[in-house]
Structure formats: C-alpha cells, structure tokens
Amino acid sequence: xxxxxxxxxxxxxxxxxxxxxxxxxxxxxxxxxxxxxxxxxxxxxxxxxxxxxxxxxxxxxxxxxxxxxxxxxxxxxxxxxxxxxxxxxxxxxxxxxxxxxxxxxxxxxxxxxxxxxxxxxxxxxxxxxxxxxxxxxxxxxxxxxxxxxxxxxxxxxxxxxxxxxxxxxxxxxxxxxxxxxxxxxxxxxxxxxxxxxxxxxxxxxxxxxxxxxxxxxxxxxxxxxxxxxxxxxxxxxxxxxxxxxxxxxxxxxxxxxxxxxxxxxxxxxxxxxxxxxxxxxxxxxxxxxxxxxxxxxxxxxxxxxxxxxxxxxxxxxxxxxxxxxxxxxxxxxxxxx
Numbered sequence: 001x002x003x004x005x006x007x008x009x010x011x012x013x014x015x016x017x018x019x020x021x022x023x024x025x026x027x028x029x030x031x032x033x034x035x036x037x038x039x040x041x042x043x044x045x046x047x048x049x050x051x052x053x054x055x056x057x058x059x060x061x062x063x064x065x066x067x068x069x070x071x072x073x074x075x076x077x078x079x080x081x082x083x084x085x086x087x088x089x090x091x092x093x094x095x096x097x098x099x100x101x102x103x104x105x106x107x108x109x110x111x112x113x114x115x116x117x118x119x120x121x122x123x124x125x126x127x128x129x130x131x132x133x134x135x136x137x138x139x140x141x142x143x144x145x146x147x148x149x150x151x152x153x154x155x156x157x158x159x160x161x162x163x164x165x166x167x168x169x170x171x172x173x174x175x176x177x178x179x180x181x182x183x184x185x186x187x188x189x190x191x192x193x194x195x196x197x198x199x200x201x202x203x204x205x206x207x208x209x210x211x212x213x214x215x216x217x218x219x220x221x222x223x224x225x226x227x228x229x230x231x232x233x234x235x236x237x238x239x240x241x242x243x244x245x246x247x248x249x250x251x252x253x254x255x256x257x258x259x260x261x262x263x264x265x266x267x268x269x270x271x272x273x274x275x276x277x278x279x280x281x282x283x284x285x286x287x288x289x290x291x292x293x294x295x296x297x298x299x300x301x302x303x304x305x306x307x308x309x310x311x312x313x314x315x316x317x318x319x320x321x322x323x324x325x326x327x328x329x330x331x332x333x334x335x336x337x
Contacts, residue, residue: 002035034174034207035206038208046231047228048212055175090117162196165193
C-alpha cells in the first residue's frame, strides 16, 4: 500500500490587491504518495506556482492569506512561523526553480552555494566538500571539482539546472518540487533533465510535484496528473487514463493544442481567449466554459462546478459540461453520421 507523503485539503490562497483580497487558488485537494510523481498542469496564470509557494511557505504573509490544510508526513505546514518553515525547506522539501540563473547567486562559486544549502540545515556537517562533489557527480556533471570552483555565468543552461537539482537534493528531502524545470532548454537537454529527476526520485523514494505546461514532459515522467485552471483542479487521473480518455473541456483543449498531436498538413489548435484575471473569477462556475464560444450560453450559466466527481476509479472531473462538450469539427462529423 502506498505511503501518503503530502496531503493538501481545501487549500485556498487570497492575494491582497489595492486593499481587497482576491482569490487566486480555491479549494485545492491533492495528495502525493512517497515515490510518486504528480504533474500539475495548466497555462501560465492558472495557479500552479501559487500552490507550490504555499507548500514552501514563500508567500508574503502581509499580502496573502493561505487557508485549508497542507500536511507533510502528517505535520501541518499552514500557520508555521518563518523559523519553523526554515526547518522544512531544504530538509523535508527541496525545490527546483524554473530559472536557475536568477535563483543562483552570481557572486558565489557553485561549490560554495551547494555547501551553504547543506550546512544551513546540518550545522558543521562533516565532509561537506566531499558531499558537494558527490552531488555534482550524481546529477551528471563531469569534472565536478572544476565545476565547483566556477560561477553560474560560466555554465550552460543545462548545467545550471543540474546544479539546482543538486542543491534541491543536498539534504535528501522527502518531497521534490520541480517548477517548470525544463523551461528554455533544448529538447535533448530537457530529456536528460527529466531522466535525471526520475532516476533520482526512484533512487531516493521521494515524492515529486512536477509543475509544467508541457504535456510531453508529463507523458514522459508522471504517474498521475492534475489539471489546473483559474486556481482550481478541473480533472485528475492516472497519466495513461488522462491521455487516453480526457473528459474536461480544458484538458481536451490542452491536448488538442499540443503540437505533438497535430496531423500531417493540419493546423495547430489555439485555445480561444485567456485565463481570467483574479477579479473575474467566480469559483462556483466552470470558468473555462467562458472560453468555448460555440457552447450554448444556458449550459455555461447553469454549470455549477464546486466539486470534483469521480466518474471512474481514480478519475475525477469538475462540473457536468464535459458530458455535452464537443469541438465544432466533431459536431459536424456527428451531424453527418
């Protein structure tokens, strides 16, 4: 039986904007088991990184309200003080940020930065230098002794991302959060980084929260997928089931817009509209339906989407509009049959 590592229940995040709190994340429920890779998928602005920052306790408490429950190994994280969070960051949770060049200190050598990640949690750890070199070797960096003496600007994008992974793994955390870890990397390096994350995750038995908008990345590495739109989970299922039998209109639109799914000579599908602003979000509705211009407006207005419904084992979908949803070309084929 799988061992539950992270449990998020009814997590909501409100940002204070011009004196008024507006909801960015609404009632998110997710679990990650030890040894599992959960992919959180959605467009930019859908709330993926907001959720990750809530786990890490990185929101500004003066401008943000985080409610609900996030438990890691049975310990509640929401409501911890900054000092208490410091004990979790790096030790129990490691995070790989999407832009290593802005995350690394340009004035410190690579080895010094990794050593700092170790000693800040373990005091005067023994053999820190050796541990640093072992970490660099583990993440596939050749000539680790030379790289440890270099500065971030002297490394390629793929090498910097490997350094970020080494820092995230420095204290062998139970949970690894990878926030768009392959952004701006070419396809070959992207594949190498994904293989590395999966290999290390399996070796250490850690859980992984993979945040991405790239469905090809999801197919390669994830065990389960949660699709997020406008601060809510709209569909959740094991990866093969989600790709083979997507239900929510947003999930189906994301898959149709994937370049990998374009037929030879066909046109790339573009999802109409954009993610709504915080002030436009009514989380009692299925907000994506506003971006489906061919749907009957009565159906859009009537769909109340407060909860996820299990439509088959381990497959959850928000709302009911998915039952009547079809793309215009599918409607034409149905009308001809």
